[in-house]
Amino acid sequence: MPKKTVVVGFLGTQLDSGNGPGRWEKWRPTISLVQHEDKLIDRLELIHATKHTAIARVLAHDIATVSPETEVNLVPMDVEDPWDFGEMYAALYDWARAYRFDPDHEQYWAHITTGTHVAQICMFLMVESRLIPGLLLQTGPPKRQQRGSPGTCTLIDLDLSRYDVLAQRFSQARTEALDFLKSGIPTRNERFNALIEEIERVAVRSQAPVLLTGPTGAGKSHLARRMFELKKSQHQVQGDFVEVNCATLRGDGAASTLFGHKKGAFTGAAADRAGLLRSAHQGVLFLDEIGELGLDEQAMLLKAVEEKRFFPMGSDREVSSDFQLIAGTNRDLRVDVAQGRFREDLFARINLWAYTLPSLAQRPEDIEPNVDHLLTRAAAEIGQAVRFNAEAKARYLQFARSAQARWSGNFRDLSASVTRMATLADGGRISAGLVDAEIQRLQWLWQPAVQSDASTVDLGAVLPADALARLDLFDRLQLEAVIRVCRESNTLSEAGRRLFDQSRAQRSVVNDADRLRKYLLKFDLTWDAIGQVCA
Known part of the structure; x- marks a missing residue:
């Protein structure tokens, strides 16, 4: 069974009006709805102000004359000022929320030709937000050579995906945005491409903080700037892109650089300073290596992000700055939070959109x-x-x-x-x-830098593999210690003196070099062999 067709529309107090026989000679938009032979209107919800009830009744009578199968419901809706958007939208919203729509058995058309321009806009928004689950309906008068015709009647579906040409344009615009974020590089990595696709949607739809994590040189700064330029191209920001590496900020200079200061706030503060947060007003602030900020600066930043207000150093008056924060880090801030180096509340605030850039x-x-x-x-x-x-x-x-x-x-x-x-x-x-x-x-x-490190001993470079495998742990540790001292000494005698420094006084014959030589021979090692390895 086909669905019934229901039209929702406003009374046109000028175009729909008329009492005498002459009213049938002019084009009336609401009457024209039921004059199209290919469109059967089962019900009309006719919205009108109470003071125009008489016009609405005449219109309902005329509709019954032209299309007796069309049911007309008169819907009184009074607003103090029909040109006030807030009032009109609230009234139409309340009606739509209370109305019992039945999409399974009825299809709905919202007539946007009648009513004030504000009423038409509100009707559009009702359909666009699906509060009225249907299509827009626009009517138009007949051309001069078509007198007696009901005019035009056009349905508009706000589901833009149904329009191939528009869909192609939106698809092309999105492709261009993705290429822009990737600097026109035709990247092939699926994970990276998926990441960029989501970042593109976030960049153009959200003003919330974004956290970019990744190793040094992975492109965090470059991507942040491209996000800003994409937003600017779509008129979403009017301010500048302000970038600072937090690893370069230390002491009073950190808070001063970010939040500004008043003259005399600290030694060397010879004049007022606005600070980077205010410089980023209506723009984007990129804080690279945000994990390097001190805890005090983190607390001030949290207030600035949440309230858009903060105190410059040395000032008792708050200032404001409305900016979007993009933060970058090469560290896992979760670890820093667990170890108390990064505030948990700030991490929660900047972690709404978090992305890890692959190396x-x-x-x-x-x-x-x-x-x-x-x-x-x-x-x-x-x-x-x-x-x-x-x-x-x-x-x-x-x-x-x-x-x-x-x-x-x-x-x-x-x-x-x-x-x-x-x-x-x-x-x-x-x-x-x-x-x-x-x-x-x-x-x-x-290649890792190779330094002469006497504290590191590789017995595998000194002994054959089979000999090394036969060593007890005690002998291994003792031999490593002996070779370490030999590396640090210029001669065999010097090494012997250092190794046997306490027992020398208890011996009548002192020959530390010979004693060390005999120890090394137990492992088939010589001073020269150790010297060659060390060299």
Whole structure:
């Protein structure tokens, strides 16, 4: 059984009015609803002010003449000022909440041609928010050559996904926003792409704090700035992007830099200072390494984020700043909270939207598109086109995606690497030889610094494996201690004196060097052999 059609609409006090026979000669929008042969209206909910009840009754009578099968319900709705949005919206909202909609058996059309412009906007919002579960209905008068026609009658579905052209435009706009956040780099890592997709939605829909966690060089600062620029392009912020690395803030300077100060607040405060929070008003404040802030500054920041108000140092008057906070850290703030280094209430406040950026080594499939992007950027900086030859690129990518490539500095390391090769490329061509040299440089860069540490003894470098396996723990620890002293001494005699310093006084013949030599021979070791290993 087809659903019944119910129209909800306002009485048009001008367009729908008329008592004499001449009223049938003019186009009346509400009457036109029932004059379309292809649209059967089962019920009309006609909203009107009490003072216009007479017009509403005439209109109901005329509808019964044209379409006797249409039921007309007169709905009195009085507002003091029909041009006041708050009053009109509240009245229509209360009616919609109380009305018994039956979407399983009825379809609803909201007529937006009649009523004040404010009433039409409110009707639109009722449908858009699904308080009226239906479609918008717009009617229009007939053209001059179509006199006697009921005019136009158009249904509008606010579910924009039904409109292919609009859907394509929204999809394209979203794709452009995602590309913008990724700087146009066609990244392939599924986890990273999914993360960026959610960040894009949050960036354009939310003003709440965002927490970006990730290793140094993973791109937290860059992403924060791109989020700001995306918001600015959509007119969601009017202020600036203000960035500070909290690891550079110490002592009174930390609070002064962030919250400002009054003249004379502390030694050296020669003039008033606004502070970065006020500089970020109506913009975005990016606090990188927020975990480095002191507990006092954390408490002040919490108040500023929650209340948009705070006290500058040395001032007894609050100031205000409405900013969005993006925080960055390379630490696990949960650990800092557990150990008392970071306030739990501040962490809860900035943790509404928290994202962990993967390291470059965790995104090996994204290395190639990033290399291409960085090479294009480097070429623009040095003023000439730069390209890999096929062998060189294959060799570089093989190494870059291998377990040997630590990328401890993440994108900073990759950017520096590409810049070096682009700068050294003769004729704009990066050769295999240049790649080999760059790989050696990176391996040296990532190699742990080896220092002469006398406290560390590797018996495996001194004894054969079978001999080492036969040693008791007592002998192993004693031998390590002896070799450690030998490393710290210039001669065998000096080492002997240090090792046998207490027993020398009890012996008539003192030959510490010989005693040490005999001890080493028990393990088939000599002073020279130990010296070679130590060297």
